[in-house]
Amino acid sequence: QQRTWAGASRIPGPGGPWGATGTSPLVRRGSSSASSCAPEVVLTRERYSVRRLPFSVVSEDDLAALERIVPGRVITDPEELEAPNVDWLRTVRGSSKVLLRPRTSQEVAHILRYCHERNLAVSPQGGNTGMVGGSTPVFDEIIVSTALMNQIVSFHNVSGVLVCQAGCVLEELSRYVEERGFVVPLDLGAKGSCHIGGNVATNAGGLRFLRYGSLRGTVLGLEVVLADGTILNCLTSLRKDNTGYDLKQLFIGSEGTLGVITAVSILCPPKPSxxxxxxxxxxxxxxxxxxxxxxxxxxxxxxxxxxxxxxxxxxLVGLHLHLACPVQESPFxxxxxxxxxxxxxxxxxxxxxxxxxxxxxxxxxxxxxxxQRRIKMLWALRERITEALSRDGYVYKYDLSLPLDRLYDLVSDLRARLGLHAKHVVGYGHLGDGNLHLNVTAEAFSPSLLGTLEPYVYEWTARQRGSVSAEHGLGFKKKDVLGYSKPPEALQLMQQLKALLDPKGILNPYKTLPTRT
Ligand SMILES: O=C(O)CC[C@@H](O)C(=O)O
Ligand SMILES: [Zn+2]
Known part of the structure; x- marks a missing residue:
């Protein structure tokens, strides 16, 4: 299997989950199949003691019905299901027995209509490159993969509006529009694997945010399939459309809990010369x-x-990726x-x-x-920090918005607080956007280290009126901390919207909204 990181690629070697140690950019985010020597990932339901909600269990009859909807694209082979059941960080693992590969929105609609009727839970999945366990099942949810929905529908070379299916890989879209003198307004380390539908569903931020802003501004339209199979076609290419509520905003950043994004219309700016x-x-x-x-x-x-x-x-990028520091050693x-x-x-x-x-x-x-070559080299030092951290051990990840003048204080504070309990405490990120990535590495997952970090980090952030998830979303891992950044009234309205759009709660259950106790 080919694994890529930021566009570079190689065949995995025998050196462990990330392949042999070497100097090339090796890791493809979104595939956790890795090599067989990778330690087994603990089931999410066991590590976090989650209770399964009363959904139906997939039966032989269901499999036959699904086979009629997507013939030859119902995957039940346990080996093929291993990778999509685990996040690329290898921190969460579900036990789904079925993965579906629709090609069209109509097929997604048929699948959801069927699952809705049968009360079967669904876990939509793009490139599976997220940071918060949002795209992997928790129990036996049916995985609906966008991998085969990878067609570009249209590109307008005057307006720069690109319309494509949700499963297009970000890097391929970038290449396509760059050949035509434009850029996708989004760029991130996982570009070689992430799908645009997943990017929009998670409202991914990334490296071009400072210039082009949020996807909430650059996504012009969406096609979404609702929980009951209704196709909502709001795939407009208009820059201005002030008619009624802006429904697409509900789905941007909703992490597949309100609908499955099947196509996007996105405004691409001209490529800077x-x-x-x-x-x-x-x-x-x-x-x-x-x-x-x-x-x-x-x-x-x-x-x-x-x-x-x-x-x-x-x-860490020196130690694990053998990238050399291009300037004199400095604190920052x-x-x-x-x-x-x-x-x-x-x-x-x-x-x-x-x-x-x-x-x-x-x-x-x-x-x-x-x-180009040197620009890429310099960007690699920043873009590949995540990869270096993953090679360092188990990673506790925090993605915070903080006032700029306090942005690094939490890193220093935690370094002192954790002492030798952590291997490394690092701070980096999109300073121009007020977004800190605080990561802590340790030899292995430890409930006691987690207890030292949380809720401490969230309380600290809430005191600064910051956000507990600046750009990665909430997914499974952060869903219960939403209340640190939003008032109870907002949480309640979110629950009501979820109940309205997905009354049976079949779409990406156990994600985004806090567990109801
Ligand atoms: O791994 C992380 O915590 C951050 C990943 C990504 O958002 C980045 O900015 O590199
Ligand atoms: Zn980031």
Whole structure:
């Protein structure tokens, strides 16, 4: 099986779940089949003591009926079901016995109509690259995979509007529109495996958020199949359409709990002709923030990414991925990307900015890339942190929105609090969006370490009026902490919307909304 990370690929070697150790980008997010030496993942229902809801159990008659809906695309082979039952982080595992591969929205509609009637639970699945266990079943839910729904429907080369099925892989869409002079307004480390439908269902943020904003703005229309099999065709390509409630927003970020997204219409901006990446070393977090202010002031409209990582992250990408630090060792590193339409103009602005931050001591060392190969190399240091962390052990992940001036305090605080109980406590993320990725690694999952981290991290975040999930969603792992970021009235309305759209609760159960006690 081919495994890819950020577009690069290789065949897995014998060296463990991530293949042989080496220098190439090896890991495909979304496939946890890995090699046979990978330790078994504990069943979600056991690790988290979940109670199965009273759904029907798939019978032989059901299998025959489903076979009539998607002939030859009903998968029941336990070996083939292993990977889709486990998340790519290998932290949650369901026990689904059936995976379906529809090709069309009509087939999805037939499947859901049938499951609704029979009270069978469904777990929609795209690339299975999420961070919060949102796309893997918890018990025996039927997995409905979008893998074969991978057709581009249309692309308009004046407006840049792309319409495609939900199962298109992000990187393939990027390649397609780039050949036509546009870019997809979304980019993330899992681009080689994630599906656009899953991206929209989770309202994925990613690396272009600072420039192009949320999918809530760039997704123009959606086609969604509701729990009872109704096809809701809101697949408009209009930029402006102020008629009634904006129903698509309900499904963006609903993680497959309100409907299954089957097609999307997305506005692609023109491809910038001049791209530069600067990688800088900073002496402290205060200087990182100062550099951000200076950068916004001096680069203005050409700034397209402002990412940061701490020294621990750099240590881990060096240790596990053999990526070399391109600048002098520093406590913090910043990656700045500019995207514009005039190479000369952008270069002039950038050199003025670099002169300023180096001269004032905000930055101690830096390197600049203008060619594709070096740009990719610098981005790899930031994009592949997740992969390096996964090789370090069990990873506790927190994805927080915090006020910029307090953004790193929680990392330092936890490092002191956890001491030797953790292997590494790292902080990195989309600083330009106020989004911290706080990750803690340990040799193995431990309930006591989890107890030290939670609810501490969530309480800390709530005190700052931050968000307990900036961009990864809630899925299975974070569903019970929603109340730290939303008031009880909002939670209640969410429950009511769920009951309205999915009265039997068959769509992605045990996800997004808190367990009712
Ligand atoms: O692994 C994580 O915690 C973050 C993953 C992703 O959102 C990123 O920004 O690299
Ligand atoms: Zn991120």
């Amino acid at each position: 001049a791209v530069n990446v600067a990688f800088l070393g900073c002496p402290g977090f205060a200087e990182v923030l100062q550099t951000f202010c200076t950068c916004r002031g001096m680069l203005g409209e050409i700034l397209s990414a402002f990412e940061f990582m701490d020294a621990e992250c750099m240590k 590193y910043i990656l700045i990307e500019t995207s514009g339409s005039g190479a000369g103009h952008d270069a002039e602005k950038l050199s003025g900015f670099l002169e300023q931050v180096l001269g004032s001591g905000l930055v101690t060392d830096g390197t600049l890339a203008t060619d």
